Structure formats: C-alpha cells, structure tokens
Amino acid sequence: AQKVTQAQTEISVVEKEDVTLDCVYETRDTTYYLFWYKQPPSGELVFLIRRNSFDEQNEISGRYSWNFQKSTSSFNFTITASQVVDSAVYFCALSEPANFGNEKLTFGTGTRLTIIP
C-alpha cells in the first residue's frame, strides 16, 4: 500500500531564512507520481509541482526547489529566502496511475510552515 510521511508537523523560521520540508514515501510500484500542494490560510489547495518516478532531476522554480531521491524514497521541498507569504500548510502526495481502480492521491499529513517577520 502506498504511504506518504511528513514527519515535520510544524516549522517556524524567520523571514529570509531557507527552509526544507521533508517528504518520504512508500510504494511497491515502479511507476508513480509525486506532488506538492500548498494550502494557504484561505484554505484552498494549490498545486505546486508534479514529478514522475523516472525523472530524478531536481527542479527549481524561483525560490522553490525540489530534491527527488529514489534511493531514499524522498521528495523534499526547499524554500530559499522565505517570505511571509510562504506561510501555509504544505502537503506531499503520491499516486500510482497504473493501479487501475485505485487511481487516487495519497496525501501526507502536511507540514505547517510559519514565516516570522
């Protein structure tokens, strides 16, 4: 069964510091997809990134970067030079699209990130 673990329940950092959110996943499939979503205080979940299991290249988008390592089953998310607007709950999620009849996302429990001005 697929599982996503976000061991950090809450993190607080001072503005402009860098912060890394950890995500560890479990799956028996060789084809899978990993996602990160942001849930700001307004409540709506916003898609940030998707990564498939065959692409281990790290990705950078502005201040955001993602480190995917199959060897450790991790897909960590780093925010560089954090800003107050980054304060949110961040969810990591996993899907196994080849598992027909079970095409769903499995979410981690989320990490609440607070950026202190």
Add this chain to the structure above:
Amino acid sequence: NAGVTQTPKFRILKIGQSMTLQCTQDMNHNYMYWYRQDPGMGLKLIYYSVGAGITDKGEVPNGYNVSRSTTEDFPLRLELAAPSQTSVYFCASSYSSGVYEQYFGPGTRLTVT
C-alpha cells in the same frame, strides 16, 4: 474560468439531518473527487468519479453518497449526519488519472452538532 466551485462555504447540521454539498467544474475534466480534511490528518478520499455515470468508493465512503449525471457536476450527499462527519470537504477535478494534478475547490466547512 471559475475552475472548481463548491457550495455552501459553511454549514451547521443537527445530528440526523441530511444535506448535499454541491461541486461544479468548468474545465471539462473527466475525473472528480471528494475529500475530507480533519485537523492534522491530511486529506482522505471519500468518493471519486472517472466520468459521467461512473463513481467509486475511496477510503472513507461510509455515510456518504455521490452521483455524476454530467461531466460538470459531482454532488456529495450526507444522509443522517453524525458528529464524526464534522470536517472540511474539498471537491477536486483532474484531466485524467493520477498522472495529472488535481484542481481543488475552496472547501465546505461542515459542523454537525
């Protein structure tokens, strides 16, 4: 382009009452989902649909029902509301299966007392 819309935003139900949470998407997505979010627990899938007329259970379907008569709409029905159904409910849609990202509605905060 409104994306995924949900109504109502908030609702208080008494134990035993019933209600329908509405969800509409205007992106012509085949896949639609209902999740519930309990504090500190992430999102749990209630039901999902892969197209009009096709629905299936998720992880936590008990106490809920769904229907999908059109591509756009995916209402969630709560029968005989119980305090355990107090939660925030999110509807989502995606172009296809788990390969694609899901787009979420703003959520419905439901309290059952």
